[in-house]
Amino acid sequence: MGLLYFVALLGGLIFFHEFGHFIVARMCGVRVLVFSLGFGPRWTVYRSTRSGTEYCVSLLPLGGYVKMLGEDPEEPLLAEDAPDSFNNQALWKRFLIVFAGPFFNLILPVFIFFFMALGASELPSSEIGMVMQGGPAQAAGMQGGDRIVEIDGEAVDYWWQLHERIAGSAGVPLDVTWERAGERQSAIITPAAHQIARAPQIGLVDTVGQIRVGMDHLRPIIHVAPGSTAEAAGLRSWDRILAVDGEPFSRWYEVERRLRSAAGGSVTVSVTRLERGFGSTAGVEFDAFASEAQSVVLAIPTGAHPLDGLGLAQSEAFVFEVEEGTPAADQLQLQPGDRLLALDGEPVQRWRYMLGRIHEAPQKERMLKIQRGGEVFTRPFTPMEVTVRGEFNNEAKKIVFGAENFSEVGFPEDVVNEHLIVFALHRAFGETWASIRLNLYAIGGLFVGTVPMDQLGGPIFIGQLAAKTGEKQDKARWFFGIMVMLSINLGLLNLLPIPMLDGGHLMFFAIEAVKRSPVSLRTRQIAAYVGLSFILMLMVLVFKNDLSRLFDTL
Numbered sequence: 044m045g046l047l048y049f050v051a052l053l054g055g056l057i058f059f060h061e062f063g064h065f066i067v068a069r070m071c072g073v074r075v076l077v078f079s080l081g082f083g084p085r086w087t088v089y090r091s092t093r094s095g096t097e098y099c100v101s102l103l104p105l106g107g108y109v110k111m112l113g114e115d116p117e118e119p120l121l122a123e124d125a126p127d128s129f130n131n132q133a134l135w136k137r138f139l140i141v142f143a144g145p146f147f148n149l150i151l152p153v154f155i156f157f158f159m160a161l162g163a164s165e166l167p168s169s170e171i172g173m174v175m176q177g178g179p180a181q182a183a184g185m186q187g188g189d190r191i192v193e194i195d196g197e198a199v200d201y202w203w204q205l206h207e208r209i210a211g212s213a214g215v216p217l218d219v220t221w222e223r224a225g226e227r228q229s230a231i232i233t234p235a236a237h238q239i240a241r242a243p244q245i246g247l248v249d250t251v252g253q254i255r256v257g258m259d260h261l262r263p264i265i266h267v268a269p270g271s272t273a274e275a276a277g278l279r280s281w282d283r284i285l286a287v288d289g290e291p292f293s294r295w296y297e298v299e300r301r302l303r304s305a306a307g308g309s310v311t312v313s314v315t316r317l318e319r320g321f322g323s324t325a326g327v328e329f330d331a332f333a334s335e336a337q338s339v340v341l342a343i344p345t346g347a348h349p350l351d352g353l354g355l356a357q358s359e360a361f362v363f364e365v366e367e368g369t370p371a372a373d374q375l376q377l378q379p380g381d382r383l384l385a386l387d388g389e390p391v392q393r394w395r396y397m398l399g400r401i402h403e404a405p406q407k408e409r410m411l412k413i414q415r416g417g418e419v420f421t422r423p424f425t426p427m428e429v430t431v432r433g434e435f436n437n438e439a440k441k442i443v444f445g446a447e448n449f450s451e452v453g454f455p456e457d458v459v460n461e462h463l464i465v466f467a468l469h470r471a472f473g474e475t476w477a478s479i480r481l482n483l484y485a486i487g488g489l490f491v492g493t494v495p496m497d498q499l500g501g502p503i504f505i506g507q508l509a510a511k512t513g514e515k516q517d518k519a520r521w522f523f524g525i526m527v528m529l530s531i532n533l534g535l536l537n538l539l540p541i542p543m544l545d546g547g548h549l550m551f552f553a554i555e556a557v558k559r560s561p562v563s564l565r566t567r568q569i570a571a572y573v574g575l576s577f578i579l580m581l582m583v584l585v586f587k588n589d590l591s592r593l594f595d596t597l
Contacts, residue, residue: 045510048522050104052509054080056148056530057107060537063147064109064140069094071136074127077110105502111140116564134556141548148534152478152527157471159523165457166466167202171221171256172455173296175392178255183230185221187260187296192227193220201458202258203466209234213252240403241477247484257393261295262451265314266361269380269416271354277339280380281358281449282314283332289313293453295357299350302341306349309342317449359450360384360391369445374424375411377446384419385412394448401426405442475527482531501585505529542567542574 057080065078075094079085081101089098101107113120113128125131129140170190174181191199194208195218209217213236220229234252241247263284267273284298285291288310292298302310315332344352362371362381371377383391387410391397401409405426412421427443460466488494508525515521540550547570551562 044513045506048509048512049506052505052522052526052529053104055526056151056533057081057104059147059151059530060144060533061107061109063143063145067143068109068111068129068140071132071140072127073129073132073136073140074112074124075109076112077108079110080104080107082106082108134552138549138552141545141552145534145537145545148530148537149479150475151530152475153471155523155527156474157467159520160467160470161463163460163463163466163470166460167258168455168458169199169202169205170455171258172260172294172453173257173393175255175257176390178253179232179235180254180256183219183232183254184228185254185256186223187294189221189223191219191221194218200461201466203469207469209254210251213237213250215252219254240399242481242484247481259452259454261357261359262453263292263295263298264358264450266356266358266380266382268354268356272344273341273353273355276341277337278312278314278341278355279316280361281317281363283317284312284314285336286313287311299357302343302353302355303349305343307343307345309340312339312341313337314339356382357450359394359448361448362446363449364447366445366447369443370424370427371445375413375422375446377413378415380415382414383411383446384414386410388412394450398444401444402442405440475531478527478531479535482528482535486535496584497588497591499581499585499588501582501589503586503589541577542570543578544574547574 061078061080065075068075075096077085077097077099079099079101081104083102085099085101087097087099090096091098111129112124113130116130120128129137132140168190169192171180171185171187173187174185191205193199194205197208199205199208212234214233216231216233218229219232220227222228232254234254236250237253239249239251241249265273265278265282265284266280267278267282287298287301290301292301313336315334315336318333341353343349346352350356360383362377362379362383364379365372365377383397385391386397386400389400405428408423408425410421410423412419427445429441429443485494489496489499505525509522512518512522512525537544538546538549540546542550551567551570555561
């Protein structure tokens, strides 16, 4: 099956690339003699009696070609065939024919993403799961559970609409309307500009607008301060709250509001207990909770912050485990139960966001503010970068922090996607452009040295990727994900101004447009040898990388 996936993958990419050349050539009036998938000895599958085109499959499947009449300037032509030949076409027509191949590779992902998005019959709604402290949304009075319904008078039904509108409006005041318990509220909110590192190792960083809200919400897994009222009542760190006074809850902000509303009174809290505590190994699963619930009576103190008085908090910012020999242990000397307050002055509200910021600049010294009991202190640390072997025996850099958190997030229920075509188009063009940008930065990184050459892969590596399709649960998503990546790579690499590639021909056409005459045949022949040498060296390199991954001996 792995071979079949490999053939289908390469065949699809080659066909779409060559079909671009073929269809534009036909539209421009050029006669196509051969349309071949593969190189070398060929077998004619079909010959058109109308156009004379031979449709072939060739022995070597690592490419393909379209042979057009008059493409070779030394090829003798009959006078009556001249109007149908490639070299007798206007410059703009020749440019379009050559450009069409890589262009079709760049637009293939649009079709893939579009048809995959058509399967999204339900989408996340615009309900807010969490409001970050100190952000524009909190300042405007938003709370978890609110649902944004309008921005500047335009209806908002889904999270992707909310994200799109806010991300593109950094520093721009927006009239935002949200709904809470059936009532609407409005405020002018200005999204703050934030830098998002899409791929920091190659310098791909975007500046986007944020109002500091999240779609996911925290589950009510708690941390209990040692010696606190909550501990004395019988609660323990990493308990999971199930209900308060018999009312079930699955979101921390709901539990928090319920406990605050009972200030000065008492409530009965039903919890399930984590059966493995601080001594457990990494990778605790959420089925590690005890199946039987326990009930605890809590006396809620009065005051502005009754949960602080209880010594009760959600577990998100607390250390669960520390791995020896890591920055968390050696430099920060973290201990289980420590609370991480701020990284470089920015409050730690979500553990994964903090790790994301650490990964953005792995060599940078950081300052972490820590609370341990009643003591608050700040310590510097530098993340540790280690080399690991990836799934395909390739070397990869891994950033190690060394402290683990134990929490859980949930998401609001999806709603029916009533704008399927609009969403599919948005997804198709948005995801395609994001993939093209990523590949452009990666190719640029190869030339400036930020992306090592040993990351390049060839046919063996592609075959390994394709073969993994059979092991994946979502085979279609994996297979077409690889096709998107390779199609964009193929399109962009073919546009490089290297003789023997489509980009080399386009370069000669640009020179011809400037000097008003074709580049001499001798010059093109010399350039072709240079281009062929480059391609051969590239092939040697990628095969070496492939064999190194395969055998780990080179």
